[in-house]
Amino acid sequence: MEAKKRSMMAGSAVAAGALLLTTVVSGCGGSSGGNTSNSGAASGSKSQGPVTISMIYDFAGKEFPKAGNEVQRAIEKYTNTKLNIQALPSTTYAQKIPVMVASGDLPDVIAGDPHAQGSSWLLNAIQQGQFWDLTPYIKQYPKLFNINPVILKNAEVNGHLYGLPRVRPLARNVTFVRADWLKNLGLQVPKTLNQYLDMLRKFTHDDPDKDGKNDTFGASVTTAFATTVDSFAVAFGAPNNWEVVNGKFIKDVDTPQYLQGLEFEKKMYDEHLVNSDSAVIQRPQWEGYFFDGKAGSIGNTSNTGDAYLASLKQNNPKAEITAFSALKAPNGKIRVPAGPGYNGELMFPKSSVKTEAQLKQILDFFEKLDERPMANLLAYGIEGKDYTVKNGKAVINPNSDYMDTVGYPYRYTLGVVDPTTYAIPAANLSAIDKLTNKLVEENDKYAVVDPTYTxxxxxxxxxxxxxxxxxxxxxxxxxxxxxxxxxxxxxxxxxxxxxxxxxxxxxxxxxxxxxx
Structure with missing residues (x-):
């Protein structure tokens, strides 16, 4: 489930420098039955057998791994659990889960975002007492709740926490750009909005791929896949969706800075620096412009760098990418829109998790996922296959299918805290991963928060x-x-x-x- 959408939907079309608040949503799911009928004991006592946990959430990977796969067996063995997992496509999940919540026929764990647009059904269920309040248990699980207080606050409903937020960086949006094109044109990575606009112009008019043809443009953008609070407007000084002034709430579109950002973005359309079909294309075409070497830049979340580079090299083995994020506005200030810092919450229905003892069994499971063996698994995959250990560091196999077997199905769905927090360090992070990790860390200094998240x-x-x-x-x-x-x-x-x-x-x- 995506984190709250309202700060995205009110914005303008995604442009190359726009910091997409997309979240590629990934998940897995559990049996619709949902009762934890097992012989496990409560937290702190000895378990007499595997604890059965049923789950349901949406999954956006290519194909969810078959039951009994190597990764799931490793998780179950270490945590002494039996996981009943059902994966649903995002659209199907979005249609099915409100009906399931209304009926009370739920598994032990569901994914939801009480703050998401149109989730009144989930807020109503929370207010009716259908989900466990986790607030009293936070201090009992130090690894699980090792979360930025701002993110934890954003996930609350009326001061209480009703789910485990799947943590993401507060401002994790970057723009990927063809590094080889920059080199061909003698350009540096832009640091200001004006330098960015100049880069787009030269990518469009100065034959950046040196093929002698006028067949490139600056940035691939779309409104069909994602919209955003215009990062240009925020850079110019507009609120991130809303701001509070003397107790009153001011919408971003009511500020002159928002219109400044919108007019800045319009220059890209007027000068044909971006694709004119942004309002009608879907994700494959949007990304395809970048992968096929037509567009020189594209905005997305920071964790897509390796995949983007791999797709580029399939078409052009000599292609290279770099990235940037926060850009200085003409007034000298740097501002970026912050997201809520999480990608949905893992919630526990009282209709299936009937006792505190059962709840603690499930929380124990998630706490164990943060212990080093599980953190290593979620962060890097199977040792000997996806990575090896050398001098106490993980040497990542660049040819592994980690994202399909571990990343999408388990890391981004079951992981609450980033597993690299507790895993051994990586010895060979890719250059683009190192760069984007640095960018999102720097973005915290410039992040502008939406005050309506809570x-x-x-x-x-x-x-x-x-x-x-x-x-x-x-x-x-x-x-x-x-x-x-x-x-x-x-x-x-x-x-x-x-x-x-x-x-x-x-x-x-x-x-x-x-x-x-």
Whole structure:
């Protein structure tokens, strides 16, 4: 499940420098039966046999590994569990899980995000007491809850934690760029917005691949796969979705800085520095422009660097990439939009996890995943196959199928804390991974947080999708030159009249209660 979408949906079309708040969602799932009928004991006592845990969540990998695979057997053996896992495609999962929650027919573990757009059904279930409140158990699991306090706070509902947030960096969005094109043109990685725009122009007009043809452009962008609070607007000084001023909530589109960012982005469309079909293409075409050597840059989350480089080299073995993230605005400031810092939460229904003893068994399982043997497994895969150990460090096999066998099915779905926190260090991280790790760490200094992550607006839950689409469509039409600034402002006014003002009021009321 994606972390909260509202700070994404209100933004403009993704541009090359836009820091995509996408999260490639990956997951696995459990049997729909869901009862933990096993002979295991509560936390702190001896277990008499494997603890059965059933799970269900969405999975975005190629194909979920078959039951009994080597990785799952290793997890079950170490944690003394039997995992019943069912994987569902994201769309199917999104349709099925609200029905399951309403019926109460749930497994022991589900993935959900109470703050996600349209998740009023999950908030209602929480308020009705259908899920365990984990707040009293945090101190009992020091590894599991070794989480940035900001992220932990973002995952709360009314001051209580109802799930284990699958932690991600707060601002993990970067722009990948063809390093060989930069070299061909004598360019450096951009550090400012103006340098970035200059790079796009030269990628479009100066034959960066040196093939003598006018067949390249600056950046591949899309609105079909993902939209975002415009990172350009945030860079210019706009809020990350909302800001609080003297207790009142101000929407990003109501600030002059937001329009500055939108107009900056429009230059890319006006000068044909990006693909004009951004409003209609899907992910394969969007990424394909970059992989095929047509576009010189693309924005995505930091963990996609190795995969992007591999896809590029299939078409051009000499291709190289680098990356950048935060760009300095003309006013000299550096700002990037922060996400919530997690990719959905692992939640425990009381209809299946009926006792505190059962809950502690499951929390024990997740705590054990942070012990070194399991951290090594989730971080690097099977020793001897996906990596070897030399001088106390993991030497990663670049030819392993780790992402398909471990990463997507287990690491990004079961891992709460980043497993590299507790694993042995890696000896041979790729250059692009080292760079992107450094970039997201630096981004923490510049991250602008959305203050509504921990707040609830009934109007937004009911009508947020429609209202967000109104702004997203207006942004897209403006970028493509189909409406004027005045017409764009008229759509913003319509947003206010059709529910935006009420949402702002509800956030202010919730914020006031939270402060007390």
């Amino acid at each position: 707040l609830t607006s009934p109007t937004y839950q009911q009508r947020g999708a429609q209202l967000d689409k109104l702004l997203t469509d207006a942004n897209t039409q403006f970028l493509l030159g189909k409406i004027t600034v005045q017409q764009w402002k008229a759509q913003v006014k319509k947003w206010h009249e059709e529910g935006g003002d009420q949402i702002a009021k509800e956030y202010a009321e919730a914020y006031a209660k939270q402060q007390k």
